[in-house]
Each structure stands twice: as structure tokens, then as C-alpha cells.
Amino acid sequence: MAATDNPPVLEVRDLVKHFPLTQGLLVKRQIGSIKAVDGVSFDLRRGETLGIVGESGCGKSTLAKLLMALERPTSGSVKINGRDMAAAKGRELKAMRRNVQMVMQDPYTSLNPRMTVGDIIGEPFEIHSDVAPKGMRRRKVKDLLEVVGLNPDHINRYPHQFSGGQRQRIGIARGLALNPEIIICDEPVSALDVSIQAQVINLLERLQNEFNLAYIFIAHDLSVVRHISDRVAVMYLGKIVELGGDVEIYDRPAHPYTQALLSAVPVPNPDGREGRERIILQGDPPSPANPPSGCRFRTRCWKATPVCTDREPLLEIRSKTDHLSACHHAESHDVVHAQ
């Protein structure tokens, strides 16, 4: 884990985002809400990487949008260096955005096809005109291209003249331009070939060391998350069900959902692969508009007891584990190395 003595740059507390469900043609009546993110709390320190994993629809991307202040939370706070970004507006919010930037999932849609690479990477300087004086900007864009491993002479090219991996590097350069402390990577490699994924991951790691960046790394590929993360949070239906260091999560998972996820990871070594424990969950995740009472995972959990229906398990360190988990029956169990 990264040094724990430095104060967190990002503090997320009880973050909630409910999207209203409305009905009616003329008069819109609210008939319920999608609980996309429902009470998420965590800290992020300088130079640290927090991986967030979970299946589709668990609220990972909504969480990323909340952290970027692209969506307003229903309640809760997102504090950056102690200032609440979720409550900031106008000029203050614009200034705070300099500290949090984003690398998007799809490198083919995240770059404006009508702008040159120089314009795309230079745009942050135009928006925040006090960062770099006009005459310096082109020089800075070329430096950024060099930092992410692209040829600075290609500054006048258009995005479609680059490959997927190169485009993702352009996206990373744009994120770096304002010298942020936090970069939110929303599935930054899932649209790329495996060979290119490794290059981009290595670039992200190099940049982290060079600029002491803090990453929120959202992905559904557990091996990629393990490779880059210091800590990992597992999300299910809008809640964090388990949070701990990468070794804690991968070698001693406590929550049944994490154990099920890990048992599905492909293992490259054929020795002992047959004897490995496989947990196959029944059914689909319940609708986030109408989540189950108590523990949200109880409908698919093999450990569920009446207490899971009655009481919602809190995210805390439990007796049989060494890290945070939200399960009444939490118990460390090594799934990956099980025989």
C-alpha cells in the first residue's frame, strides 16, 4: 500500500446518486428511482491507485462521473484536498477541475474528429488560460506528446490518423495537460488489444511515478486491476462490498461476491487449473430500481441467512478477516489458489 502518512487528496463520503424514474406524458410523475450509486465512501492518497471492479451496471461509471462532477450527486460529498467538489459551482468548480482529470474508455469517440492533436491537447490551456502563456502552449503540447510516447512532429495530424493505442495516449496527454493530482481512468484499456493494453498500463504506471499521480482505475478485468492497483474496491449494485489492499482482496477475499468474481478469473497456469474451486452464481443481478432489503447480494448468495434479509451489512473489518467487507458471514477464503 502507498504511504499512509500523507493526507488523502480525495475523500468520498456517503456518495449517493439516484436517477429518477418518471411516468406520464404531460405531467411527469416520479414513480421510483434507479439507485446507481448508493452510499459509497473511500479515501485516495497521493500517488496511490485505487482499483474499482464490479460487473456491468453496478455503478462504476456513474461513480466516475460523480467524481468528475459531470453529474450532481443526490447526497454525499466528494472532497478534493478538503474542498467539496460536489457543492462547488461556476468559477470555483472550474478551478477544481484542474485537479481531477479523466481518461475515457473508447479512444475512438473520446477525441473530436474535427480537431488536430495539437488542438485537442492544447484545449485545456485555452480553457484554463492562466496555466500557460499563449506563446508557450505549442511547446507544452509537444512536450506532452513526447511524455506519452508520441512523435511531437505529429501535432498537426487528426485523430483518425492514429491507431487505438496511440489515440489513448493522446487522451492521456490531454488528461495530463493541467497537471492534475488525480486521474480517473474509466476502463482505459478495455477497448484496446491485449498487446496494446500492456503498453498503456505501463505508460500509466510510469506517469504515476513521474508526476506522483493518484489514480482511480475502473475496470472489469480483474488481472489488469491487480497489476496496477494498490488497493481494490469491489462494487455490487451501487455499493462497495469489499475494500482492501490488492493482496488482501486477491488472496484473502472475504465477501462471497468477491470470491465468486475471483473464481471466474482465467488462470494462465494449467497446473491445478482443473482442481480449482469454481463458484457459479445463479440468476442476474437484481434491478437497481428495486434492490433487495438487507444485504443486496443475498438473492444470489449461498451463505444467505435470515439476518441478511433483515439487517444491511456495513462496510467494516470483521472478526474473520483483516480488511473492510460488507457481509454478515465474511470469512477469508483463498479462491485463486484453492485446491
Add this chain to the structure above:
Amino acid sequence: MSESTPMAPGTSDTLLNPAPPLPPSPGSRPGKAEKPASLWSDAWHDLRRRPLFIGSSIMIVILVVMAIFPSLFSSVDPTQATTCQLATARQPPSAMHWFGKDNLGCDTFARTIYGARVSIVVGITATIVTALVGGLLGLIAGFAGGGTDTLLSRVTEIFFAIPAILGALLILSVFDTGNMWTVTLALSVLAWPMIFRIMRAAVITTKSQDYVVAARALGAGKSRIMFRHILPNAVTPVIVISMINLGMFISAEAALSFLGVGIRSPEISWGVMIADARPRFLEAPSPLLFPAAFLSITVLAFIMLGDAVRDALDPKLR
């Protein structure tokens, strides 16, 4: 998409870049010689090879020159009453008068040439007005959404509900001047909702693109997002439809003039000429057939141009 490669001197590329690129010296950097390949330059690259585009542009250039300098094409000025001789009315085509003479003894060829101006001016003006009004309102409605969008969309639906020819008849009978500006006004008033709808739909699609989200995450203001990110990516269908509309406006102008509510004599327009020649058509067909042929060719040229541009700009058709 191929990367642009420096072209050898002497190819058609040098015609577009007046300053021919210097031959690469051993020390020159390759990055400098590259010209940026934007969507528009790609489209231009593609268009130059399309016979449809070349043919329609040549026709349009000729028509525009005809509209600006009709005297280059005809030594007779039909706006001068002295050039018409009633005694020679309905003369068939001859070496002196290629298209024959009309009911008043005026030279049909000269009148057809001079009639191009009205068609071109009405077509281009109405196109520009509808593209600006419809495009701007569509951009606002699509970008703002919510109440603004609802209000503007309902207003355009009211305009859509008016039958086009009836609406034009109404407007032209209220502003009864018989010149081309009222015709332009009537056509613009009735046609802008079409452009509005296209623009609004394109803006709504573009608004949710990742690069717009990325610009918002950087803290970009509304006007930057609208004019730097959304407009350049949403304007293509408007340009294509406007080009096709241009042809439609020209034929609509002729139709209104033929009905007697558009442009009226003594102004010269193809619609007026067709209307004037109609009663004696069987005796003297040429004063009707020639302006009608010019009209058809002009409309066709603009529609073909719009088609060619659409094919070149739509990456899905490549």
C-alpha cells in the same frame, strides 16, 4: 484511412497549392511536409474524383457566371423593350435567334440567359437564410433541451402543418410586390423548420459523444462546447440538405411565378417565361421548352451536387 503522403510535383495537387513543395532535402523533417488531413480535405480529395461532382459543379459554375454576367452570353439585352419586335413574334429557332422568339417578339435565348439570375439569387438567398435561421435555432434547441427545445419544436410543428404551396400563396398575396425578394421570404419562412429538425437531431446525437463529455470535464464553457465541439460535427447533414434544397427553391420559384403569384413581368424569370409561353405552346413550343430545360438542368445540378457531397462526407458510405 490512409495517411496523407507528399504528392509528386506535377500531379493535380499542385493546382490547389499554388506554392509547390520544395524537394525534400536530406536534412528536412518529414513532419513539416505533411498537410493535415481533416474530414473536409478528405472529402475534397474524394469529390475531385467523382464524375457526378465534376459535372454538376461545371454546370453550376456556368449558371452562376450566367447570373452575374449575362451579357457575356448574349449580345441582346432583353430588358430593353427596343430589342423586341412584335412583327417577328413566335419566330421558330434560326441561326440569328437560336431559341426562336416569344409571343412579344423577344429573343428567347437572351431571355433565358437573363432569367438565370433570378433563379440563382432566390435559390442561394433562401438557402442561406434557412440554413442560418434553422441551423441556429436547431443548435439552440438541441443543446439546451428541456423547455427551450419543447417550445421551439412546437413552433416548428406549426410551420410544418402549413401546406407549402398554400402558405406561399398566402404570404405572396399579402406582400404583393411581384419581385424576387418576397419570393425568397416566402420560401425561407416555409423551409427553415426542415433544417431546424435536421440540425436539432444532429446536435442531440453529438451532444452525448465522449469528446463533448471530455470537454465538459476540462471545464469548457457552453459556447466553446457548442461552437468548437458540437457544431463542426453536426453541421454536415445541414450542408447536404441545404444543397439539395437549393434546387428545390429554384423549382418552387418557377412554380410560384408560373402560378402568377411569384415574380411577374417585366422581370425575367424562367417561371414567368413558361407561364407567358403556355397559351400558344402548340404554335410555338420553343419559348416554353428552353427555359423549362434550363430549369430542369439547374435543379438537377444542385441535387446531384448535394448527393455527391453527402456521399463524400458520410464516412459510412465509403
